[in-house]
Amino acid sequence: MDDPIFHLSGIVRTKGEMEDFVGPLSLILQLLSKNKIEIRDISISLILEQYLAYLDNLAAMDLEIASEFVAMASYLMLIKTKMLLSTGEDVSELDQLISSLEELKRRDSYAKIKTVIITLRDMAEKAGVTYTKPPESIPPDNTYRYTHKITDLLRAYRRIAQAEESPPPAGRPFTYPKPIVYSVKDKAREILHTLSLEGSARMSILVKEAGSRTEVVAIFVAILELCRVGEIEFIESQDDVTIYRAAAPLDLPVPPDTPEEATGGDVPNGNE
């Protein structure tokens, strides 16, 4: 703000119009607000000159205005001095001035807004009530709309060919998870082992403990096989089947290795 022009007309008025000023501070605030100046930029001499020139033009010199001006000028001096000398802490005067300035502007804005409210209300009334409609649902069409060079396709093809030729990264051999296979024989052994420990086994529990479908199948087949060779019996209850060790082994050929291994080995006190 090199050369601010302070438009004093409309701010400084004749005595009869002075109602909107309360004291020198208000006058300063008006000056500041109307000219949008920063407090720091206040050029007192400039204000003074312009003010005097304005007063010169006034036909009747109003003493009250003159005294108010003196008060204002000294006020400005005070503020400016304080600002120049202050260490940055003692700025309460400035704070006060700025907050007053804001308050003034706030009130001014609000007053202006209020003047158009009635017009706005009329406009809304005149525009009436209109309704809009919900959007139509439009089935999406995903047809591809971009264009490419045909050579892009060849390049893409070459890329695959190259990837194929390049050897697999060295140093990190691939490891595949070992498929878990359940043999019927192992399952039969397991079941006999359980029976020898607990006397009986519930089918539902055996199945529930199975980790996979193949294991369930293995369990079923093992039970069927053990039944066939007469190693086990079962009693069917309402919703379960309880398996027991057969009371007396029937005189049937025993599948190789099943009973011997199941009862021997890790079961110290077998049924033998």
Place this chain on the structure above:
Amino acid sequence: MEMNDIECVLEGILFASGEPVPADRIALTLGVPKTDVYQAAHALAHRLEMEKRGIRLVVLGDTLQLCSAPEYADYIRQALEVRKQPQLSQQALEVLAIVAYHQPVTKLVVDQIRGVDSSYTVGLLQDRGLIEACGRLNVPGRPLLYRTTPTFLRAFGIASLEEMPPLPESENGEGDSPEDWVQVKMETPL
């Protein structure tokens, strides 16, 4: 594309959308200059009004929208059993006006100008689609900025914000806009 064709496609697009559609998106779709779209829009709007049709075309800023004719509002409300929206209260109008004249603006500024907390009213106006958040001010706390919507223009029967009634001049006119005021406040290193 013939002007009459543009009118028809325009009508179809606006009907299907229901919501305001940017004029330049329509121009892009039809491959015609934006001025043609506006011309067609005005022709269509005129025709709908002249023929006293049940539909109106409104230009809302950079967007176009179809809406029902206001003179049939009562019938529509009755047939579709929609509740009549209450008129905007004095408070709502004040907040709306502050946002309209000072947009984009934070709620804080609205609060400061009115001297009271305006949270409820701001929420209400947002609910009614008259104002919307449009980003954040780059100051500590990053408060939301609000602006008016095309619905606002439609509710007040104007095509753009320029048609808003001018605010009374300050005694010293120019440069006393609240934006400057906010600016001043923010830049003051105190």
Place this chain on the structure above:
Amino acid sequence: MEMNDIECVLEGILFASGEPVPADRIALTLGVPKTDVYQAAHALAHRLEMEKRGIRLVVLGDTLQLCSAPEYADYIRQALEVRKQPQLSQQALEVLAIVAYHQPVTKLVVDQIRGVDSSYTVGLLQDRGLIEACGRLNVPGRPLLYRTTPTFLRAFGIASLEEMPPLPESENGEGDSPEDWVQVKMETPL
């Protein structure tokens, strides 16, 4: 109420609803016989169609509805499409190249050539209209065969598949055409 007035109010009500509105509810609202509503509906429908407008009125049983004119569907979709379609990814181009050079081809072959599962990309390319199913291969499982579409030709700016650049000899030596290779692979008992 004049017939023309009924037409206009009817248009306003149907517009604001967007959905089908029972004719008798409109008759009740306007205080006119239902036959008048139907008559006005037919007149309006006729007018909209004659003038090639962007809106159509359809009578669905006892209800009436406005909808956008189907002949402008493409424009409408284009204008209102929010999400921008992404360009083809590197993977998609690879799959497309395999299909283009080896068509008709099964997904299994694509998978084998690329060494990864290509189900998603094949689906995507189908969705974009760049490839299409064109029958089944006469082997156990009868897998679908894929080929490129006219959209593919358009996207790559060629008039026919003959304009595709030939695969270099060295990379694809005689007798080692992918079809043979696949054939062999498929017949190899694992």
